[in-house]
Amino acid sequence: MNQLSHLNARGEARMVDVSEKQITSRTATACASIKMQPSTLQLIIEGGHPKGDVLATARIAGIMAAKKTPELIPLCHPLMLSKVEIDLTADESIPGILIHATCKLAGQTGVEMEALTAASVAALTVYDMCKAVDKRMIIEGIRVLEKKGGKSGDWDFTAEETNATPKAKNTSAPEKAVSATNTNFSVHFFAELREQLGVDKLSLSLVDLPSPSLAELVTQLRNRDKKWDKHLANSNLLMAVNQQMAKPSYQIQPGDEVAFFPPVTGG
CATH class of the missing domain: 3.10.20.30 (Beta-grasp domain)
Incomplete structure (x- = not known):
C-alpha cells in the first residue's frame, strides 16, 4: 500500500518535500453548490440584495481564499498562482448557485487544495450575504472535478465516478460463500x-x-x-x-x- 505523503515513517504530519520535482504547468478545477429558496435566488439574480452584488463579492472572496490556502491548510505549500478563476452561475433547477473554481500555476506541486478552498469560501460568502433572508441554505457537492499536469498526470472526476468509493456487496441478496482461492x-x-x-x-x-x-x-x-x-x-x-x-x-x-x-x- 502506498504511504500517505503527509505522514512520515513514524506516522507524524509533515510538509512534503517537493524540491526535486520538475516545474510543470498544473491546473485544477473544483466545484460547489449552494441550495436556497427560489425567492432568495431571485433576489440575487435581480441584484436587489441590500448587502450588494452577491456573486461579485463571492467571486472576489474565492480568489482571495485561493491565495490564502497555505495559511488555512497547515501542510499546503505557499504557491505562486498564475490564475484563479471563479465562475458563479444561478441555476433555477436547484434552485441555487453553482460554483466552479479553477487555479493554475507553473510549479512543483498541484493546486487542488487552492481550487477547493476557493470554491468553498465562495459558497460560504454567498451564505453569509444571504443568511438574513434564508437561513436554510445548504452548501453541498464540494469536490475536485479535474486536475491536469504533474507526475501523476491528468485526472477527471467523471471518468472515475463509479470507483469514487469502495464498492459494498449487495446486502439485499444472500451472501455467497467466499471462494477458497484468492481470499x-x-x-x-x-x-x-x-x-x-x-x-x-x-x-x-x-x-x-x-x-x-x-x-x-x-x-x-x-x-x-x-x-x-x-x-x-x-x-x-x-x-x-x-x-x-x-x-x-x-x-x-x-x-x-x-x-x-x-x-x-x-x-
Whole structure:
C-alpha cells in the first residue's frame, strides 16, 4: 500500500518535500453548490440584495481564499498562482448557485487544495450575504472535478465516478460463500497504532471472518489479546480501503488493502 505523503515513517504530519520535482504547468478545477429558496435566488439574480452584488463579492472572496490556502491548510505549500478563476452561475433547477473554481500555476506541486478552498469560501460568502433572508441554505457537492499536469498526470472526476468509493456487496441478496482461492487481503497500521500493536502489516484471509465487513475485522483483531482490544476499541478509529476512507459496514473484497489510523494523525 502506498504511504500517505503527509505522514512520515513514524506516522507524524509533515510538509512534503517537493524540491526535486520538475516545474510543470498544473491546473485544477473544483466545484460547489449552494441550495436556497427560489425567492432568495431571485433576489440575487435581480441584484436587489441590500448587502450588494452577491456573486461579485463571492467571486472576489474565492480568489482571495485561493491565495490564502497555505495559511488555512497547515501542510499546503505557499504557491505562486498564475490564475484563479471563479465562475458563479444561478441555476433555477436547484434552485441555487453553482460554483466552479479553477487555479493554475507553473510549479512543483498541484493546486487542488487552492481550487477547493476557493470554491468553498465562495459558497460560504454567498451564505453569509444571504443568511438574513434564508437561513436554510445548504452548501453541498464540494469536490475536485479535474486536475491536469504533474507526475501523476491528468485526472477527471467523471471518468472515475463509479470507483469514487469502495464498492459494498449487495446486502439485499444472500451472501455467497467466499471462494477458497484468492481470499487474501492486507491490513496496515499507521502512526501510534503501529507502535502500540508492534506490527505494521498483516496478511489475512476472508475465510477467517464470519462476515467480511470492516466492523467484523475490528472485532476479530480485538479478540487477539488485551493489547489489541485496548488500542482498537476507540469508536473514532479511522479506516480506509484502497486509500479511501471507508465505513465499518464496508464489505472487504479479496485483494483489498485495509488501513487503520488513530483518530488524529495529521496530514
